[in-house]
Amino acid sequence: xxxxxxxxxxxxxxxxxxxxxxxxxxxxxxxxxxxxxxxxxxxxxxxxxxxxxxxxxxxxxxxxxxxxxxxxxxxxxxxxxxxxxxxxxxxxxxxxxxxxxxx
Numbered sequence: 001x002x003x004x005x006x007x008x009x010x011x012x013x014x015x016x017x018x019x020x021x022x023x024x025x026x027x028x029x030x031x032x033x034x035x036x037x038x039x040x041x042x043x044x045x046x047x048x049x050x051x052x053x054x055x056x057x058x059x060x061x062x063x064x065x066x067x068x069x070x071x072x073x074x075x076x077x078x079x080x081x082x083x084x085x086x087x088x089x090x091x092x093x094x095x096x097x098x099x100x101x102x103x
Contacts, residue, residue, distance in 0.1 A: 007049065
């Protein structure tokens with residue numbers, strides 16, 4: 001229904017939308033509709049900002065923090081899933097894991 005998506009980078013959207021955005025080098029209205037799992041989209045690219053390579057040493061700490069947060073988040077997810085599998089609920093259906101080897 002319209003609106004600005006702001007600045008997007010690879011990985012920010014669904015693959016079919018991303019492919020249409022980044023495989024088309026020009027700015028302006030894209031020449032065809034983009035079909036995604038969310039429907040059809042008319043897209044206008046107002047401007048492109050080229051990225052700059054960053055030295056690994058400059059971002060190593062940020063990467064380590066990001067990965068540690070992902071591991072912590074997954075562990076909490078698994079823990080909550082195990083707790084849910086052990087809970088007793090009445091009049092509710094909950095899909096929960098029954099093993100510590102949760103995916």
